[in-house]
Every structure is written in structure tokens, then in C-alpha cells.
Amino acid sequence: MTEFDVLIVGSGLFGSVFAHECRKAGKKVLVIDRRPHSGGNIYCENVNGINVHKYGAHIFHTNDKPIWDYVNSFVAFNNYVNSPLAVYKDELYNLPFNMNTFHQLWKVKTPQEAKAIIDRQVADLNITEPQNLEEQALSLVGPDIYEKLIKGYTEKQWGRKASELPAFIIKRLPLRFAYNNNYFNDRYQGIPIGGYNKLTKGLLSWLIS
Template sequence: MKHYDYLVVGAGLFGAVFAHEAAKKGKKIKVIEKRDHIAGNIYTKEVEGIQVHEYGAHIFHTSEKEIWDYVNQFAEFNRYTNTPVANYKGEIYNLPFNMNTFNKLWGVVTPAEAATKIAEQRAVLGGKTPENLEEQAISLVGTDIYEKLIKSYTEKQWEKPCTELPAFIIRRLPVR
């Protein structure tokens, strides 16, 4: 029976990096991976000279130069700035929600004005603790943003009404 210092399950970013670094320190590693490749969900394959994400877009991002340099020693990563937007009835809105979003919706120009508008809309909850995704979203960004930019997308994604989804799903909704 072979002896291993570590058993690593999954060769995604964490598993592959851990196994590599431990092996460099002389440890014996056994890596188990269900797929026939490393890199987990950020794996790409070349199609007609273009690297295509096998499992949908999974973007690696860091602001740490040391980490960027580390991962680039194993593969060439293209620099990419993710700038998502939402199209609601022909109007384009920034995501994550930020002052541009609030200005376009309400004409506000300061964070204080946006906070006031959200607080006014949050009042529909009557101060109760959110019990589902709809209530949690309204408590974070108000009714306008919920109705225009969250509700339909979320219900399509989860195939359930937002009132039937747990609040925790959206608690980390980024607002900038």
C-alpha cells in the first residue's frame, strides 16, 4: 500500500495549487479528479485557435501581483475586465448596482440621495426581517431595482418565484 502525505480531491485551482506546492516541499500527494483534466471550472480548450471555456465563463481575477504572476507561470491568462450590464426594456444599467444605476433610475447624484431613495422603498417591508429573496432584495436595493433588474432574471435562473427562494441567496448582493 502506498503512503501519501496528502489526499487532494479535485484538481481545480485550490487542489492543483495545493498539490503543486506540497510536492515542491517533498510531500507525497495523491490527487483524485473526476474529470480528465486539471483546472476545474476555469478549464479551457482550444477551438480554431481560440481558448473556449468548457463550463461557461469562469473569470479568474485578483488585484495581487504576486498571485497573478504565480498563476501565469502555468498558463497564459488574458487580462479581462468584467463590465456587466443589464438591459431592461431597452435601457442599459450598470452591474453591480452603483451611482450610475441610481442616477439613471432616480436622477440622484450622491450616495446619500440614493440611500434615502432605497430607504423610502424599503419601508414597504414595515421593518420586518426579510424571509425570502424578494424581501431581502427590496431591503438591499429597494423596489425599483428589484422589479427591473433582479426579479425576472432570478426567477428565470432558479425557475421559482422569488417569494419561494430563501433570503440568504441574495444577502451578498454587491452595491457600489
């Protein structure tokens, strides 16, 4: 019977990195996973030549160059920058909320104009103690942003009316008063070329299954 120094439950990104580093340190490692594949939630399925993120989209991002160099030592990353677009009644709006979004909503051009509209809309509601998610969001960004860019997505995500959800779910909503559609602020961002499976397979290349 083979004896191991380390048992790792789960072969997601954390488990795969930990297993790799233990192996480098000379430890005998056993990795087990309840799923029939490695990679955890970053696992990709190849569908007609496209690497589909099976458990939801994952964009790797960090400000730490050693971490960026580490993952790139297993697989090259592209320079993907996440700049989502929201569709509301056939109109497109940039996310996260930034000056491009505010210009699309109100045709304003300066941060001062955008802040004035938001402050006025919030003040008109006079919500002092939000009782649910809807009131919390309205008290942060006003009705225009809430109705067009928050309400529908939130209710679809939770499967309930926003007025039935607790206020603490939304503690803040990031507002960027600059023309910047980049979802993240980190210096290094990207997705592995060929999919995340190449990253986890590189980390676990020593593993005999």
C-alpha cells in the first residue's frame, strides 16, 4: 500500500498549486476530487473548438508580478480585458458603471455632471434606512441605474424580486467617474491560451491517475 505525506481534497486552482508545490518540496502527494476532471470551477469543455468555462467565466487578474510569472510558466496567457456590455431595451451600456455608462444614460460628459444627477436622484427618494436590496441599491445609485442595469440582472440571478431580498447583499456599488470600461483594476489580466485545463494539467503533470 502506497503511503503519502499529503492528501489534497479538490483539484481546483488552489489544490493544484498546493499539490505542485508539495511535490516540488519532495512530498508524496495524493490528490482526490469528486468530479471526473481536474480544475475545479476553472475547468473548460471544448465545444466545437471553443474552450467553454463550464462553471462560469473566469478571468485571471493580479497586481503581483511573481504570481503572473508563475502561472505563465505553465501556460501563456492572452491579454484579455473584461469589458462587459449590458443590454436594456435594445440599448447597450458599458459595465462597470463609468463615465461611458453615464454618458449613454444622460449624455453627460464630466464627472461633476454625473455625480450631480446621481446625488439628486438619491436625495429625491429620501431612503434613510433601506429595508431590502431594492431600496439599498436605489439609495446608492438612484432609479435610472437601478432600473436599467441592476434590477433585471439581480432578480434573474436570485430568482426573487429585489424587494424580497435583504439589503445587506449590496453593501456598495462601484461607480467610476472616469472613461474606463476595464472591469478590473489589476495590472495583469488574461485567460490561458488554450483554456484553463492547460494550466491545471501543467501543475499536475507529475500526477499518475
